Amino acid sequence: MRYLFEEYAFDTDLRELYRGAHVVSVAPQVFDLLDYLIRNRKRVVSKDDLINTVWNGRVVSDAALATRLNVARSAIGDSGVKQRLIKTLQRKGFRFVGTVQEVQRPADAVLTADSGGQIFRGSAGPGRSDAVPPDGHASGTRDGATRSIPAPRLSIVVLPFANLGGDPEQDYFADGVTDSLTTDLSRISDSFVFARNTAFTFKGKAVNVEKVGRELNVRYVLEGSVQRGGNRLRVNVQLIDVETGNHLWADRFEKPVVDLFDMQDEVVSRLANTLNAELIEVEARRAGLSIHPDAMDLYFQGWACANNGTTAEYMTQAQAFFDRALALDPGNIGALVGSARVNAAIGANLMRDDWIAHLTAAEVALTRALSLAPNHAQAHSVLGLVQSFTNPVQGIAECERALALDHNLADAHAFIGLAKFFLGRGEETEAHIREALRLSPRDTNAYRWFMFVGLAKLFLGADVEAVVWLRRSIEANRNHPVTHCYLAAALSLLGSPDKARAAAQAGLLLNPTFNLRRYRARAASDHPAYLAGRERVYEGMRMAGVPDE
Known part of the structure; x- marks a missing residue:
């Protein structure tokens, strides 16, 4: 089937988008997103509809969904501001509102395959020199084996934590850690986290971690265990790179058993914050090897540079990465927040004479990000930091809003401490910093x-x-x-x-x-x-x- 709208042709058989005679390059997931919206253009589709269809029920953050929607808009000449073709209806969902004409493909233009399973486009057929696979590169092999689709960035499954002691009380605790960690990791910008129902099918089974990762098509697998000894509880956890089988990170938490619920919250918050930083660093190293980096590659490299410190060199490098990411994808929420964080750092730390201009630029970028993703907790937090330098009371309110969206956002606690210092309440600052450190030591x-x-x-x-x-x-x-x-x-x-x-x-x-x-x-x-x-x-x-x- 072909769908025609404006100067575009959307071909679901060839899985190609054309603008006039030119093919518009779109990622498979973005194509699926457009496909679903166009096919269901007569109704408003909800966020859950998109997640269940395009992401197969994975836990997807609002920021990740907003980013993909904006990439889809950009591919068809739309934007989050204009919303000429894809409209966002607050608290309802999304709808493709462009005028569409459906055209059936000719019978001789169907996809054909040779005896080895290689797929060809159009009527070229096997053996023709112009035969190419529908996505522009081989989607199979000559021996009939299917070539695996590359796992999405920041894709992860949290396997059920093992209860090594066998005590049913610890079993509930282990399940709670797994469940809460799955939810909290989904708040990481642009992460793809398998829902608990999928992960819990592996509970109690001896699993090959790398095999599980390949079957679910994720880059990372997180596994852990819980063990009680006397009045102390020990939690071990490790992050594994599915592609290489390498253990990227491991940690151990050991604390006295006082309140299992409180301890569960503390373990989960520490893991989520630590993994956020670890995954950014790992993805940035991967991105550095890419010959043709895309917006997300540049986004990860930008955050990795920004995390190194606030010297002019690091800030300049980080801003350059974010600028390149936004040039490729103007609606990339993470890059907008990253750019704002760099400008906020330059302004807050008086690195240049035009510090006011940098704080203003940060606020503009954050306003843009929040117009695309109103519930982006980190954007609210950084906006709170920026506003603290002009209106500390407003800055505190913005950080409190961020914490209402993500209670593990340690930075927001710290920014509240800074704003109170600006208000002459410096004696309260330390308590807020200690809370931030409790969440992310x-x-x-x-x-x-x-x-x-x-x-x-x-x-x-x-x-x-x-x-x-x-x-x-x-x-x-x-x-x-x-x-x-x-x-x-x-x-x-x-x-x-x-x-x-x-x-x-x-x-x-x-x-x-x-x-x-x-x-x-x-x-x-x-x-x-x-x-x-x-x-x-x-x-x-x-x-x-x-x-x-």
């Missing part, structure tokens, strides 16, 4: 969180404690220039001029353009306690040798 952003506490202590006059937290930040990641300058201020105020000057020089080496004029130009609020603290830090940095200009 080895988070790639922890160095920023340590700095928030150190800065709050410094503003409160607790200079010894400030030094401890600021040094902890530098130990976690030395590539954060402004932390060195804040440490210099604390050491100056404690009467250690030599150490203060050394800290200031370390910061200026990472960011030679930082100066006191830039620091004084930005005040996040007019609270008297906050403004008094700013003067203390200014004087401390001046004594340490941070230049005026």
